[in-house]
Amino acid sequence: MLGLMQQWPLLCHKIVDHAARQHGHREIVTRSIEGPIMRTTYGELRERSLKVAQLLTRDGFKRGDRIGTLAWNTGRHLESWYGIMGMGGVYHTLNPRLFPEQIAWIMNHAEDQCLFVDLTFMPIVEAIAPAIQSLKKVIVFTDGAHMPETGLSNVVAYEDWLAGADGDFSWVELDENEACGMCYTSGTTGDPKGVVYSHRSNVLHAMIAALPDAMGVSSRDVILPVVPMFHANAWGLAQTAPLIGAKMVMPGAKMDGASIYELLDTEKVSFTAAVPTVWLMLLQYLEETGKKLPYLNKVVIGGSACPRAMTEKFEKNYGVEVVHAWGMTEMSPLGTLGSIKPEYVELTGDRLFDIKEKQGHSPFGVEMKITDDENIELPWDGKTFGRLKVRGPAVASGYYGGAGADQFDSEDWFDTGDVAHIDPNGYMQITDRAKDVIKSGGEWISTIDLENLAVGHPDVAEAAVIGIAHPKWDERPLLVIVRKQGKEPSREEILQFMEGKIAKWWMPDDVVFVEEIPHTATGKIQKTTLREQFRGYALPSA
């Protein structure tokens, strides 16, 4: 027996329709690439998105076509998304921080038909366009006056192009499971893999993200997504903000402390979200200038673990609530958020920050579990850690073209590649990456825990732990240390410092001192390189 409720597919253009109808005058403020602050509204966003949809259709692009965007967070970028989705297309965000050859590989893999691009990235496009066989048109997010000289063919200034449309267009009616967006994950190994969002997953994710225990944003919020739209939908804010009718403030190309501060202050931003690196720059700027954050209520920090000192600074010095979050491109991206449940609501000081160090709990719509290597579920005791697996309506079921199928099991659980424990109240904490965790005699040792402990030694500048093959235990930990300038701690001093603070069998089998630990472009320790470097290392215990 079926229910007798309306067929009302969850389509992204319904978000922009709602925003225009119920919040038509709410502003979208952009620091434009050309320089000045530009202002538009949800009413205008809808009108201009309809023009984009009309023009893409007139230009011959079709339902299901992938349309690339290589752009900062701006009002124009947002318009292009809703226009692309509204004509049945698939916006495909490209990360400008990748090497041009990687961007070209990804565009060819996705067979992008058209590309919207910011002025900033014209040199990249000019370099790679000839290598993109599918590319038919390039639309530059600017007006005729700012259009640069270019050798590209089939290129047009966005505003000139838009002037040719009257917006007399109806959103294409679609099945809610049709694709609407695409974003490649650039793993540390192997080719990038394409995640394909559906209208349904984007709409559900936007609703989940707005819930009071998730991001908890309302129409009264002013939202500054520093996290780029090319990072998994600006963590969903590109859909969530219009869904709830919140004013948006778009930072364009400038992410330095002074520029972000200026927007936070002049636009009275109440809510923002970004990776820790951005907040390091802002906090440094605030400390240098003595400025405060009177309007900001909440900051969501994710992308990599938020250092405890950062949370404490925001909360104690600036009265800003930090919500630590974790997610993945494959999860649209929200997985967990560290809002405070009633169990912890009375906590203050160190005990509160202990909880805020965890990545948080999953909202309705995100199921999670931890398992051992045999897929046996492990308890939520806040200690036992295992492979973190997730399931939900905004979690990928596979990658474009069938890549990475081994990350999904028969019951649709997606293996995140992270290792985590979960406490009895559902708060998850990442303890390692599955490929980094050390498997010693069938038990797991967290390299991140060992590293955090080692850097606590006053003479240690940086520490990394890797597993070294061992004849008896399979693997044992090797601690790699960069000493602070002018300091000469010995192997024994380091080990003595660690002793008693961890289980005996977690103690590193050896310590080596190096001048430098290899890093990725985003500052993470490059453990693959490190493992390569110490391949065949002879542990004294072996």
Add this chain to the structure above:
Amino acid sequence: MLGLMQQWPLLCHKIVDHAARQHGHREIVTRSIEGPIMRTTYGELRERSLKVAQLLTRDGFKRGDRIGTLAWNTGRHLESWYGIMGMGGVYHTLNPRLFPEQIAWIMNHAEDQCLFVDLTFMPIVEAIAPAIQSLKKVIVFTDGAHMPETGLSNVVAYEDWLAGADGDFSWVELDENEACGMCYTSGTTGDPKGVVYSHRSNVLHAMIAALPDAMGVSSRDVILPVVPMFHANAWGLAQTAPLIGAKMVMPGAKMDGASIYELLDTEKVSFTAAVPTVWLMLLQYLEETGKKLPYLNKVVIGGSACPRAMTEKFEKNYGVEVVHAWGMTEMSPLGTLGSIKPEYVELTGDRLFDIKEKQGHSPFGVEMKITDDENIELPWDGKTFGRLKVRGPAVASGYYGGAGADQFDSEDWFDTGDVAHIDPNGYMQITDRAKDVIKSGGEWISTIDLENLAVGHPDVAEAAVIGIAHPKWDERPLLVIVRKQGKEPSREEILQFMEGKIAKWWMPDDVVFVEEIPHTATGKIQKTTLREQFRGYALPSA
């Protein structure tokens, strides 16, 4: 091109799974029908729901079977819903305030196979059971010790029944569009009509209801749904509270001021919802006893228009935010909520209460429009009023058995039967019922506006306005008045009082004085009877 996201159907049992997993120790506190306060948790709710599902299946009930419930808001009632839904059944809430013959008619129409019933309503069931051909089993929400003598056959005490199950059951996998719940609307005319909720509509409605600009509830809230579960899912709170993991406080059979106050106080309730009548009783109790509401933050008031004086009392005397809301059984039921948008956030005093008198704005997932009789859309100017029509994933597409098809148009717009205007910021205000509004020379006159104006006269106890047939204008307003005891205002005095306060053509063509105005069981003016009474009335203007 389809998205590559997981198939994760929106099923109600996922709500209880999430609550048990992420909020397993959160309490559900019930004032039991037997008397004492009873406590359970979301963890136990899930276990007991699984037993209900297991036992219903064992007893031979099948996917799609309608299972009636005639019960107050209690933990047991909630368990029965999740158990019924979890085995693929359809909970069918029955309103005990209807006449027994109406309940029997509805049960026969829905072909209820089984019935869960509170002790309070055993006399009703004993009276009507023989007339329900489909009814195979009656389960009484109590334990063996409290089981009454009864002549019913196939009757069992809930706790005894539950003791026979171990809960080793897996939720039935269903299509999200399958029916999960049913609720009949009892219109003032014609037979009751069955609304059939789907798993999808209930889950989406629960997510929408929790949004910060809707009810805005989190896991830190303590929710007391005074509004009965047999009134459209306790306005969705039966699904929303577990979805967000909020503690629930269930009032059982006692809705008087002292009983509600006791729960608000001892359980530290932060959020509650009910019709104005309940709050009249509570406010009277508070005024008599001088008690305050230190824990309560927010009250949602709907079901009928919330009097301005009530909003002012809650906000000024008790510091409780009032959210005026409007909905219908056909809308699951939320339509609009009066949370404050940024446009109005600076308002205070009378100007704020002007906004709070409106029924509010629609969240994402509820589309609305106002039209004239020819279905031409009318502007959102806060003045022009027309038929209010709605659309959305939790709005009915029809009634059980095909009744009332004329309320749905080809584009799925559901005609609410209300007349309303909507202001430029999307705030809707009901001005009349479509069947009551007076159509004079092609223009509409709101009877509610005229009545509100007339009762402002110091000598008027009650006022009702109905349309009287008119040879030139089609209809003209007749004002029917009950005078205050000992007062004798004249026709001319009343009209003079109204003059200048409304458009000239809105002025009643005549005033009549009566001893009494007919009312429905719930206290509303019975305009059908009144129109009958004044059929053929000769207006002086005719």
